[in-house]
Amino acid sequence: MNQTTRDLPVVDALRLPEEIRALLRPDELLADRAGRQHRLPRFFYEVRSWSQAKELLLTPHVRLSELLIVDSREAPRLLEDFPHYVPCAVSLLARIIEDLRAKVGAPVFVAANGGYRSPAHRLSVHASPHLWAAAADIYRVGDTWLNTQSSVEKYGTLARELLPDVNVLPFGHQPGETDDHLHLALGYLRAVPAGCDERGSELNSGNPGATLPALLAPSPFESASAQTS
Amino acid sequence: MPATLPAKNFPLLDQIREIGRQARVSALAVALYDYALDLRFSVQASRVFHAASTIKLAILFALYRAAETERVRLTDRLHVRNRFRSQADGSTFFLQADRDGDPDLYKRVGRTATLQELAETMIVRSSNLATNLLLDHLEVPFVTEMLAAAGLEGLRCVRGVEDEAAFARGMNNSVTADGLLEFFRRVHESRALGAENRDRLFDILFQQRFNAMLPAGIPDSAKARVAHKTGEISTVTHDAGMVFLPGRAPYALVILTEYPSAGTGGARNKTVAAVSAAVYEFLQAAGSAATS
Ligand SMILES: [Zn+2]
Numbered sequence: 001m002n003q004t005t006r007d008l009p010v011v012d013a014l015r016l017p018e019e020i021r022a023l024l025r026p027d028e029l030l031a032d033r034a035g036r037q038h039r040l041p042r043f044f045y046e047v048r049s050w051s052q053a054k055e056l057l058l059t060p061h062v063r064l065s066e067l068l069i070v071d072s073r074e075a076p077r078l079l080e081d082f083p084h085y086v087p088c089a090v091s092l093l094a095r096i097i098e099d100l101r102a103k104v105g106a107p108v109f110v111a112a113n114g115g116y117r118s119p120a121h122r123l124s125v126h127a128s129p130h131l132w133a134a135a136a137d138i139y140r141v142g143d144t145w146l147n148t149q150s151s152v153e154k155y156g157t158l159a160r161e162l163l164p165d166v167n168v169l170p171f172g173h174q175p176g177e178t179d180d181h182l183h184l185a186l187g188y189l190r191a192v193p194a195g196c197d198e199r200g201s202e203l204n205s206g207n208p209g210a211t212l213p214a215l216l217a218p219s220p221f222e223s224a225s226a227q228t229s
Numbered sequence: 230m231p232a233t234l235p236a237k238n239f240p241l242l243d244q245i246r247e248i249g250r251q252a253r254v255s256a257l258a259v260a261l262y263d264y265a266l267d268l269r270f271s272v273q274a275s276r277v278f279h280a281a282s283t284i285k286l287a288i289l290f291a292l293y294r295a296a297e298t299e300r301v302r303l304t305d306r307l308h309v310r311n312r313f314r315s316q317a318d319g320s321t322f323f324l325q326a327d328r329d330g331d332p333d334l335y336k337r338v339g340r341t342a343t344l345q346e347l348a349e350t351m352i353v354r355s356s357n358l359a360t361n362l363l364l365d366h367l368e369v370p371f372v373t374e375m376l377a378a379a380g381l382e383g384l385r386c387v388r389g390v391e392d393e394a395a396f397a398r399g400m401n402n403s404v405t406a407d408g409l410l411e412f413f414r415r416v417h418e419s420r421a422l423g424a425e426n427r428d429r430l431f432d433i434l435f436q437q438r439f440n441a442m443l444p445a446g447i448p449d450s451a452k453a454r455v456a457h458k459t460g461e462i463s464t465v466t467h468d469a470g471m472v473f474l475p476g477r478a479p480y481a482l483v484i485l486t487e488y489p490s491a492g493t494g495g496a497r498n499k500t501v502a503a504v505s506a507a508v509y510e511f512l513q514a515a516g517s518a519a520t521s
Contacts (some may be wrong), residue, residue: 069340071308072301072302109339110339111308111310112306112308112339112340139338140339147311179312179321180311180312
């Protein structure tokens with residue numbers, strides 16, 4: 001029986017040890033390339049091993065591991081040690097990839113560093129939906145490599161037909177364009193599963209009087225398996 | 230002090246010149262150092278040549294220096310991506326799989342490979358994609374710094390493979406026969422790398438798949454093991470390496486050739502092999518004379 005996200009604990013990253021919090025930076029603001037500020041995710045699935053990530057099906061054809069492959073530019077703690085943490089939006093990202101797969105009738109391949117990467121990843125200079133687990137860099141569909149204008153545009157158009165709000169970067173060689181993959185993004189999507197308590201965000205929202213213990217309620221996740229809402 | 234052979238009226242020199250003349254080379258450089266006889270021989274060894282794929286030795290060396298200084302680990306994984314920025318102007322360029330010594334690595338685009346795997350494919354199959362990935366990761370200034378620190382000024386690494394914008398501006402990787410000879414000597418003597426990394430580096434060079442030049446000049450009966458790297462592009466054809474023969478100390482040999490017109494393979498490989506054969510026969514004769 002394959003595992004699903006229902007089998008994964010949801011953690012409030014504000015409660016994680018300082019060492020991990022410093023890498024995930026939950027609820028902190030981060031500027032995108034244009035200077036717009038975005039609040040980083042706070043609720044994460046906890047993945048206890050690589051074999052669990054490989055076995056876990058987010059959708060019938062998308063395994064969690066496919067969206068977690070990063071190279072040595074990721075922070076060593078997040079690359080080599082478990083548990084791993086992945087923002088809860090990952091299941092919605094998998095859904096759009098699954099739907100695209102069904103629409104084109106061929107497997108859809110996500111590049112290394114092109115699923116979720118943390119704010120500590122060396123490619124994470126600016127805010128990007130990848131840091132929210134809400135973007136995928138698709139480098140191949142079936143036997144087609146997305147390294148031409150026509151292939152990037154074709155699959156970008158098909159993705160938009162699935163969901164008009166999906167953001168795809170145009171083909172090109174400049175920053176903000178892509179020439180060897182299709183960047184498909186759901187935006188800066190903060191998924192807060194049912195059962196989560198968002199108190200405590202005030203800490204990072206300019207409430208100088210707030211302290212972490214006072215703001216955090218007892219963990220609601222002791223036995224719960226949460227559902228993305 | 231090694232014995233330096235007189236350049237004039239020396240049969241090996243005459244032989245090499247004759248090989249070059251018959252092949253119509255525009256330049257032929259040879260650098261030899263034999264540990265058994267403590268003998269050094271060179272022809273045009275300070276002449277600068279386009280490096281072609283021999284520059285991969287410089288990148289391999291820098292990688293092992295980076296591992297030695299814990300800048301990287303050889304088990305680190307790198308995203309295999311066929312997309313590079315020119316060292317000249319930052320413009321984007323891509324490699325062509327059908328022009329690469331190793332088309333297989335292109336099947337792994339989008340996935341990851343370890344630095345050790347990339348080092349092996351860069352040398353053994355002369356993969357241009359692996360070369361550019363490693364150079365991108367290490368960065369040109371680091372490679373230059375490592376070469377300078379090791380006293381290897383004869384190797385000049387300024388760009389990746391097929392960086393046309395850099396090529397158009399005259400930015401080319403270059404080598405001298407002396408520079409490559411020094412590379413092999415310093416690595417072999419553990420002057421440039423620790424013994425463990427030296428052995429790893431030689432292990433990769435021993436697996437070389439392109440064996441039509443330097444090893445082809447040595448008879449099979451000699452049971453030689455050759456740690457080497459070839460380089461062939463357009464007007465140049467090179468081979469540089471270290472020859473290990475049973476029961477004797479090794480010799481380092483670098484053979485660089487340049488032609489007035491473009492072409493690779495066949496006859497040009499045979500020219501390098503002929504020089505290798507002449508050197509082998511000369512050392513055999515000199516060794517017998519020294520021991521009789
Ligand atoms: Zn992307």
